[in-house]
Amino acid sequence: MSEVLEQTAASWPEVVVSDVSELIRGVTYSKEQATDKPQDGYTPVLRATNIQESRLVLESDLVFVPDSNVSANQRLRAGDIVVATSSGSKHLVGKSGLVHSDWRGSFGAFCAAIRPKANIESRYLAAFLQSPSYWKQVGKKALGVNINNLRRGDIESLTLPLPPLTKQREIVAELEKQFSRLNEAVANLQRVKANLKRYKASVLKAAVEGRLVETEATLSWKKQKKFESATELLQRAIQGRRFKKFSAPEQGFAALPDGWVWASVEQLAANDANSIGAGPFGTIFKAKDFRPEGVPIIFLRHVAPLKYLTRKPGFMDVGKWEELFRPYSVFGGELLITKLGEPPGVCAQYPVGIGPAMVTPDVIKLSVNDEVVNSEYLMYYFNSDPAKRFATGAAFGTTRTRLTLPLFREMPVPLPPLAEQARIVAEVDRHLSIIREVEAEVEANLQRAQALRQATLAKAFAPPELIQDTTQQRWQL
Structure with a gap:
């Protein structure tokens, strides 16, 4: 791992999120006020489902509410980090995404925005919110309460190391360099998954249209036998x-x-x-x-x-x-x-x-x-x-x-014909067996990529005693 990340989180003073950011509540609106179509005088609003794979989906699945429902402070700015604080799906709670550039929109009441102060680099804070240290703290705060909900105080009391701004930017640059290569590998794996899905569909289509194996009529003609x-x-x-x-x-x-x-x-x-x-x-x-x-x-x-x-x-x-x-x-x-x-x-x-x-x-x-x-x-x-x-x-x-x-x-x-059905099934099974083998290999590599991502973030944000445990747990996936 890079020397930039070798100086562990234990070397820097520890702060809470409220020391380095402002937490902004989401927009409230009634069902009657909301629409799924953009209109003049309406503001697009993000929901928890718009946070996917550590990024914000700004182009689809939006809700539009009257501009009057949205305060100036609730309008998102470049550097804001949107966090899912409540959801019917447990896996969404705690997920976050960074607003990379100004966007004329806001976020709903089941989310919150973390707006970084001048003493922290927004990308550094966004990276912390993906780290094992963050998820471990979120897990502890969820004990004994509704696991589908993160309260304001839960977020504001999260602790993280705070190096000088120059060091934060070095860490971010190193993370982005390493994740750039990782993201390229993951994108290639996702393309393989998509191609396997198309391959499976084409096999099934060919099978039921008589194009996967020789038909009984053709075989009978070759052998001069009735069927x-x-x-x-x-x-x-x-x-x-x-x-x-x-x-x-x-x-x-x-x-x-x-x-x-x-x-x-x-x-x-x-x-x-x-x-x-x-x-x-x-x-x-x-x-x-x-x-x-x-x-x-x-x-x-x-x-x-x-x-x-x-x-x-x-x-x-x-x-x-x-x-x-x-x-x-x-x-x-x-x-x-x-x-x-x-x-x-x-x-x-x-x-x-x-x-x-x-x-x-x-x-x-x-x-x-x-x-x-x-x-x-x-x-x-x-x-x-x-x-x-x-x-x-x-x-x-x-x-x-x-x-x-x-x-x-x-x-x-x-x-x-019945005999042809049996040959079709055998040939489809052969193709599906190959597909399953490749899919298993792709999934294993995707899990390795996620484990490597978490190990890298652990190095940047976790104290030394947590780094080894976290890395071992992730590589056991």
């Missing part, structure tokens, strides 16, 4: 069953390859009255029946693209589940599809071997007829761009954020 087309497969599977009349889509989808056919989700479901359904509504689904353990409840948060999650679990009383909720349950291998979201229609498969669970009203469960469709192929289709465009209405020039059960039942699915 069962998807049309024949579907007719055989649904024989004797009655369905609502289904018409193939006329727009919004690519043309089908030879041997494929359009089918509705309903036609691909198992021959069971409960094969397609969503959870019960509030008349019988009540929070008073929730328990610390029991039958897991599947909420929207548990269904991610291609992955079933178990974070923040909820449980239903076992007796109540047996009495009322077994028909709304999954037992292993079923598909879970979100009715709400941006976009709706996200799909994951419920794992086999972990016991039953019940879905909520915002989650659809689907048991498939495995004689006609591979459940993994169907999961890949639901998460593909063509399916997303149908779920959101984009394929038909409309917009929707809810996928209703009737609409889901009629959702068109491009169905390949």
